Amino acid sequence: MKVGLHSITYAGIFYRGPGLSLEEVIERAADMGYEGVEVVGKAPVCSPLDYDEVRAKKARELAEGKGVELPFFAAYVDLNRPESLDREKELVFARESIRLARDLGCKYIRIYSGGDHIYPGATLWDQWDWTVEALKKLLPVARDCGVGIALEVHTGVAQNVDAIEAMMRQVGWDELYICLDAPLLALREEPVGGSVRRFSGKIVHSHVTDFVYLPPMVRYSDFRGLALERLPRVHLVPLGEGVVPTEEFIRACKEAGFEGYFAYEVCTPFHVDFRPPTIEDVDRLARHAVKWLKAKRKEIYG
Secondary structure (H helix, E strand, C coil), rough: CCEEEHHHHHHCCCCEEECHHHHHHHHHHHHHHEEEEHHHHHHCCCCCCCCCCHHHHHHHHHHCCCCCCCCCCEECCCCCCCCCCHHHHHHHHHHHHHHHHHHHCCCCCEEEEECCCCCCCCCHHHHHHHHHHHHHHHHHHHHCCEEEEEEEEECCCCCCCCHHHHHHHCCCHHHHEEEEHHHHHHCCCEEEHHHHHHHHCEEEEEECCCCCEEEEEEEEEEECCEEEEEEEEEEECCCCCCCCCCHHHHHCCCCCCCEEEEEECCCCCECCCCEEEEEHHHEEEHHHHHHHHHHHHHHHHH
């Protein structure tokens, strides 16, 4: 088990303040005691538009000098977009992301099972088929670059373990891997042990974070009386203090033989006493997480 930091944490999305470059995240992660950094494949962290071979080599050398690995590249491509020209552009971006992952020395690249979300205006069947077709086109690109493709159960067209397994088999079970995350299993109320066991030997990376459920927000409508729409909410909390069964997940991964990275991420909107969080708030969460994960590693892995 290795302890990593997902650089989405410092992309400037979930706190008020500028995002950091990959080089800045590497420096920060090393100072905190992280052993690896997951690379976010978009601006401001590490966009293929900003990182040519020369800059990628320098970032890789910086990480090596700090004793930090760059094991995993998180690509942000939408393979299920309804317009065929848009899908073609996404494939070009995916190809450049794979090449950048190679130049950085990443062993694997994460590609969503579809994209960030399901698009209106096209059937789920069509979006599934477009994703499968696109993944089949990307496999030889990744193979030539020496980078493995890992699908992630996220917000695309394959949103649970049954669906992601089916997609992996349709695309090519022997050539695909998986990024499996306890927080997403918790959100979908899927069993931890069974989910890990069914992908034994295929899990190459995992994200960790924690949250609690908050009272729902309520939207009111005047509809011949008062209609209520309840909106469930989750809220980010320090690792180990929420409802995500992280320890159970780590133990299941150990039993399955997983020895890769658990990458902590701040990837959920949150507040601090109802004020917007700052980068200092994120620092506190990240420092707590690395200590928590290393303590669990000592306890579980020995």
